[in-house]
Amino acid sequence: MTSMKDVITKAKIAALPDHAELRVAAGSVVTRSARELIAARGINLRFDDDPAAEAQEEERGTEHAIATVIGRDQVGIIALVSGILAASHVNILDISQTVLQGFFAMVMILDLSRSQSDFAELQQKLEKAGEEMGLKITLQHEDVFQYMHRV
Template sequence: MRAVVTVIGKDTVGILAKVSTKCAELNANVEEVTQSVLQELFAMIMVVDISKLNSDFATLSDSLTALGDEMGVKVHVMHEDIFNCMHHI
């Protein structure tokens, strides 16, 4: 099982490091990352393996959302199944 994590906000030092550290604390393995900085806007998409989480999915989502609030960025976590259903034609 995987999840898609998106991060959007003003670019600051350490966004990728903090988000990936929080994932590691919850045993979510980062499989792929893409990020861009356009002027001062930071945008990142991560695909994380959640099959070995040491908590439930809601805890991962709530933890990353709270981390985003602390950093002043918007973090959204979506289960891969929901993502696939939303983007299936």
């Protein structure tokens, strides 16, 4: 379990020079204070590749997420969102949309299994683009809806 892992603490980071490169074994524990100090001192943290973990990633197969877009209806909403998704190689499995009294509400079901952006990165891109157009865009893992609405 956790007993064999390296542990990186704040004290270990404090001993390094600024902007140093720190290579650690895959799966190492890096504490919150260590991460804060890493960010503050511009240290480059790299995890060694772990072939076992990568193989596991491959096996996961499909990964679905749900994106929602809410805001005032305007030209180019679908183009904006689908453009970002296409650029990250995210496939849109289903779209439904309604416009109620000028308010636009869209739900997209996405397949992230070939996505070239990781989840957080994609989420940020969508949120930022949404803000520029005055839209609220969320991206959530499918499991949330699966767990809440299906037994």
